Amino acid sequence: MRPEQCVTRNHIGVWHARVLPSGPERIRLGTVLLGSLVPILVWAGVGCFVYFVYNPLVAAVLGGLFVLSFGVGFVLRRRGRHSVRCSVYGALGGVLDKSMNGF
Numbered sequence: 001m002r003p004e005q006c007v008t009r010n011h012i013g014v015w016h017a018r019v020l021p022s023g024p025e026r027i028r029l030g031t032v033l034l035g036s037l038v039p040i041l042v043w044a045g046v047g048c049f050v051y052f053v054y055n056p057l058v059a060a061v062l063g064g065l066f067v068l069s070f071g072v073g074f075v076l077r078r079r080g081r082h083s084v085r086c087s088v089y090g091a092l093g094g095v096l097d098k099s100m101n102g103f
Contacts, residue, residue, distance in 0.1 A: 039096040
């Protein structure tokens with residue numbers, strides 16, 4: 001897979017288009033996280049709320065679901081012959097993107 005085809009642009013474009021480079025080029029993990037600030041803050045707030053209101057076990061289950069979704073996304077990207085770096089970035093971005101569909 002060529003590097004210009006292997007970037008995580010879709011979910012970042014939804015939340016913060018201004019953090020993306022102008023053309024198809026490699027992006028760093030910091031760019032993925034900066035572009036995903038809204039979903040990260042929402043999920044951190046949900047996790048804190050669940051931890052303090054319900055039980056730490058419920059927050060751990062929520063974190064486990066996030067890790068499971070990340071793992072599935074990573075494996076699917078690796079089977080699609082993406083690089084490890086692209087698979088990590090894409091799985092992280094995909095989990096954050098898809099989890100925000102309900103909001």
